[in-house]
Amino acid sequence: MGEMASVDITEDEAQLYDRQIRLWGLESQKRLRKARVLVIGARGFGAEVCKNIILAGVKSVTIMDHGVVDEQDFCSQFLVPRSEIGKNRAEASLERAQELNPMVEITADKEKIDDKPDSFFGNFDVVCATECTTAQFLHLDNVCRENNIKFFCGDVYGFFGYIFLDLQIQEFMEEVTTITNTHEPTGEPLAKKRKTEKTVQNTKGTETYVPLQDALDVDWTSESYAKRLKRMDPSYFVMKALLKFCDKKGRKPSPSEREKDIESLKEFVKEELTKQKIREDFVPELLLKDVFAEISPVCAIMGGITAQEIIKTVSQKERPHNNIFFFNPLKCIGYSACFGV
């Protein structure tokens, strides 16, 4: 991905991608069309990521999911037709995914990630994983680190969502705008003649990332992190509790177990907060109430953010988030923060 992309864009592509080439330029488009992306987990959030990167015109997308389509998919998984209940989710998504853009190679893979040899992941430039256990995420991240593959993982739980990025070392170009005040040397009073000048410069930047393990193993009793708590949004602890929930129960919170699962989740939050010596009401209970299925508008938000981060990464244009992005539905806020550095 580093060298200048030399493949020429055809007239058909120029027409189809016109509006985005006008935004991110031809060089970015050429880099995009060389990128091979693996999307693991194809529920609503995974489907949104697929849609956006397929539309953007990457080289190939492999949709990997060993699960079968169930009723909950229809909360947000728009790639699967209703008639496909009980079929493999990746295969059921294939046809509509391909319709989004005939120029992108799309493959379905219904194997389990645990059955894949590490060498399998070397076929990709980007891996984006959802619907995995923490252990699987950690393993994938390690494999990607060893093979210089850009790694993304995240999930949507009801109205809540997060993504983690491990891009190892990411180099990029970004536009930096500087505003300078200049005074015109005239007899006029300064207040009247003050001019602001905007200069936009293309600058090279680098971001360094830590492994997922580090981002999850934060010691909040340490001085620097304890200080951060004062003004911090609690989403990090919601994410940790949800990951724990899934690891312990082998499933995400279930709408049919709504009240019981909310209680379990509260327990997991409490456990973590106690362990980290954080006051119990740090995470508002309201934030734990709407964590069921994957809600379409939130999949759209998180899928949009994730795909845009993948596009930034592949095209090496603009600074990607480092290293976790949260969507907190209570405040309707989306932000990133760096953990484990």
Next chain:
Amino acid sequence: MAASIAGVFENDLQQAINSSKVFVVGAGGIGCEILKNLVMSGFNDIEIIDLDTIDVSNLNRQFLFHKQHVGKSKAEVARESALSFNPTVNIKAYHDSTMSADYGVNFFKRFAVVMNALDNRMARNHVNRMCLAADVPLIESGTAGYEGQVELIKKQLTQCYECLPKAPQKTYPGCTIRNTPSEPIHCIVWSKHLFNQLFGENDPDMDVSPDTADPDAAGDAGMAALKGEANDQGNVTRVTTREWAVKSNYDPEKLFRKLFHDDIKYLLSMGNLWKNRTPPKPLVFGEVPDAVAGCSNETDAVLKDQKIWSVAECVEIFSSSCRNLYSQQQRLDLGDNLVWDKDDKDAMDFVASCANIRAYIFGIPQKSRFDIKSMAGNIIPAIATSNAIVAGLVVLKAFYVLRGQLENCQSVYLRNKPNHKNVQIVPEACLVEPNSKCYVCSPKHEVQLCVDVQSLTVKELEEQILKKGLHMVAPDVITATGTVILSSEEGETTDNYPKTLSQMGVVNGSILKADDFLQNYELNIVIVQRCLTRDGPLFEIIGSETAKPGSPEKLQPENGQTDDDDDVVHVIDGESTSNATSSIRKRKLET
């Protein structure tokens, strides 16, 4: 569908989704995404409207459309695609303009919430008024490139779309366009005017010939002989450009000689213009340089359209596009005209080649066809991800509206780059209260109109002021004494059109009552007499919202420009699709 599974949503939201009728205005980038989110969330009763048809350049983001749908109705194809997500949902699609009289206040009253996914100010203003009149909550949204925003508009609770004056559109003085261009955009605007002069609907405001009434040229000795040929508007009236072209059978060489040689010579004769400017160099057909001006370090890593043509290439493209447009025009019915369209190859080639030839003549850097298309077509870069994020936020806000939790409907912004706290999706701290002096949503609707009653005609009042300036659709106007100046009934007041306001008895201090039946909107217009000046605007509207007591000299025009729609190069305020009556609209970024 989420709302058909118990436990996904809290009960009140589940019920609200199952039972609410909602309206999506626009089936473009944001509209497609909103529709998907609504269907997947479990809404059963959705209506969607869009006037547009599908273009190939939509397909990179308007994901409900595929190649085989190009040319078809956006609203109808969006409906069909969304039905495949859930065949039992009830979706009604209208391939129509929202501003049509079919969609009155009673139409809007049927919805629990209206979601705007529009790309132009005209339609946004209209839907804003309809929702205020129907007292239905409106969720307004837009994107431009990486940025976007979502806001709730609710009568008496929040600001409406028109509470704050919008920045005026960028326009260029006629003298600059016709006589002294100094930037590529001046040449592009001139070329679009030329297109309309030659092939489009004749508009006297789009004259392209030298303007002899240019104040900068005043006092020219050499002008004396020529002055006799100009009327008091400054236009040389020997023959119009159109008449001349028809007589010449649109012969490219003859057109070239007039536009790029004779008219330039004429400009040179206005010596005062060139005292402090580099004079243009007339071009002779067949004697143009083959080299590419001003781009020696061109790489081969560009699109075909991104290469800059040599002047010789420009002349070739000028000639062929002229011939093609002439034959396009001859295929039309008598009296019909071509409409400039950035996606029509010949129309775009014509504007790009003319703009570059003129730029060369005036020593202005030339631009690629790709760049000229952006500027001439007001293209806003648009991507799938921003639309998806904004549409997701729209539907989350709709959930709050339906649950009656309007206090949670603060505006949200999607930023290009995260702010200093690394926030990219940024919520506003609180709802913004309506402007108590807004001439649209406050109890008292009143503006001041500064205008020359001696010269402004009733026709101009209707087109320029009431429709373009004050965003009415079908206005009626009476004076305080009951004289009907303008009626929305077809033909009823046509006789008044050529009359000036003063001939209708309007004087300084008169109050006109304007009424738009469709928008259920009445407005008092207080006339302030102001003599027309050469470079001044035709009129100025002072909305009471900008009036600060005690400092009347600081009044800002709300939208006092008399610009041509097509001259605007700046970004629009939204990504989706046009629901307005005209295909080309002024647009601006509002994030």
